[in-house]
Amino acid sequence: MHAAVIVFPGSNCDRDLAVAFEAAGARVSMVWHKDSSLPQGVDIVGIPGGFSFGDYLRCGAIAANSPICRSVATHAERGGYALGVCNGFQILTETGLLPGVLLRNAGLKYICQTVGLKVETSQSAYTEGYNAGDVIDIPIAHHDGNYFADDETIARLQGDDRVAFSYTNNPNGARADIAGILSENRRVLGMMPHPERAADAGHGGTDGQALFRALAGALVKA
Amino acid sequence: MKNNEGQIMKATVHIMLKNGVLDPQGEAVRHALGALGFDSVQGVRQGKVIELDLDEGATEADVTAMCEKLLANTVIESYSVEMG
Numbered sequence: 314m315h316a317a318v319i320v321f322p323g324s325n326c327d328r329d330l331a332v333a334f335e336a337a338g339a340r341v342s343m344v345w346h347k348d349s350s351l352p353q354g355v356d357i358v359g360i361p362g363g364f365s366f367g368d369y370l371r372c373g374a375i376a377a378n379s380p381i382c383r384s385v386a387t388h389a390e391r392g393g394y395a396l397g398v399c400n401g402f403q404i405l406t407e408t409g410l411l412p413g414v415l416l417r418n419a420g421l422k423y424i425c426q427t428v429g430l431k432v433e434t435s436q437s438a439y440t441e442g443y444n445a446g447d448v449i450d451i452p453i454a455h456h457d458g459n460y461f462a463d464d465e466t467i468a469r470l471q472g473d474d475r476v477a478f479s480y481t482n483n484p485n486g487a488r489a490d491i492a493g494i495l496s497e498n499r500r501v502l503g504m505m506p507h508p509e510r511a512a513d514a515g516h517g518g519t520d521g522q523a524l525f526r527a528l529a530g531a532l533v534k535a
Numbered sequence: 536m537k538n539n540e541g542q543i544m545k546a547t548v549h550i551m552l553k554n555g556v557l558d559p560q561g562e563a564v565r566h567a568l569g570a571l572g573f574d575s576v577q578g579v580r581q582g583k584v585i586e587l588d589l590d591e592g593a594t595e596a597d598v599t600a601m602c603e604k605l606l607a608n609t610v611i612e613s614y615s616v617e618m619g
Contacts, residue, residue, distance in 0.1 A: 370605070370606070371608055374605065374608065378604075378605060406610075407608065412610075413610065414608055414610045414611050416556070416557065416559075416611065417559050417560060418559070419557065419559055420559070421559050421560065421563055459557075459559075461556065461557075461610075461611060462610070463610075486557070486559075
């Protein structure tokens, strides 16, 4: 598996994401946001957490219009995989690769804590290492993680089994407790919680490891 | 700034959350006003104003395109454009 991790000014989880991919056996290339193309043979693009461009205008809005994001969109439209975590999820919604938007947390506070996540589906390369219904502990750290989409979109996401993770105890007001969603072809995942921060015994939890391992397994077979 | 040959046009873009989208910041401001004794405040919505300096000849359609592409996220926000 060859993973590309995009680095924007203000990204701060880029190295953590690269380490998690590497621990699962991936070769990782770091890609600067001004690059206009991805390295040859990239299987998956990782869009890391952080505060790209200082969260100016709207979280992820400026990053979504950076040169590399056009290549990421082309990659995804060709059926390539992409994982956006936290700010990466916000960027994926701003590019339109995933529906909806992340609003300010309902309680207005920045929340940094480990939360319970229910695995809603095991039908994706990201979640096949879990059983649907499993509850895993994964850290969140965000100010704008309150997932919003209109009723029709929420119903479609649920009906098509595209909600990957939901909060067991909704921390931010997200509609339908949604913490992470899949694209229509199930190859793009956006999630607010940070699986890369629960991928090593030193992190205090390893529940995120299965996501990276499943991905590596699926992409080796591909 | 432009030199004397070119005029600068101004455009003002107002961006608001659409009705039905929770505005927690507006709610927080409403609570704070209530706490200060301003009992008459029924609701607060918070938006943003973006001022653009444009080359002469830029049109409202140009600014609308900017709103659609970057300035507003039409999933949750509505916008209005004022030229001049």
